[in-house]
Amino acid sequence: MKATLKVINQMQTDDVIEQYAIGGAVGATFYLEPVATLDIDVFVSFRKATGRSLISLSPIYDYLTARGCKTKKEYIVIEGWPVQFLPPGNALGEEALAQAIETTLDGIPTRVMTAEHLVAIALQTGRAKDFARILQFIEAGLLDSDKLNAILKRHRLLAKWEDFGHRFLRGKK
């Protein structure tokens, strides 16, 4: 994964992407015990190109395929790891990307979403595996409840959070 992150950092240096943050299972692994996963979710932002309203991932794909990376369904394989590049898509994603924390992996600088943003995105996505991840965060006692509540309120996720509590926590929250 170190080599994969080096390539992504180089993409940033070469201005292919503006900012990035790791989310998904690899992002969760920063906080929790390691979770088996086959891919890396990387949220990316781009410098605003004048006159363009649609975000296109083709500069990323062009850059990487020119360097020998192969595409595989929605992924592009970088140094052995399938990577899915995701534009933020909404205000929550943008905020998660902007507020991601800086860390290192064996000396390689990288950025990981905060635990609270990972939980909010998982809640918004709402698949069974996302709910399981939220429960892991709660059980590990890693969430700052004030920070999480503010995020949920800002992004109109409080009703979903209540529903999640009723379904999975039975008043333990």
Place this chain on the structure above:
Amino acid sequence: MSNRMRKILESKRAMRKQLASLTFSEKVAILEKLRDRSLLIASSTIRRHRSRHA
């Protein structure tokens, strides 16, 4: 819940806590091993045979 089961759950919780406290680099090293094993299991002929007949 029996005493034995309680002890098993406590031990699992302690193990998870210990794993969570590792550095990101250490955790990613474990994650890479987990991924290699998952890929190995997925490529097993027994699994492929079973999924075809499921």
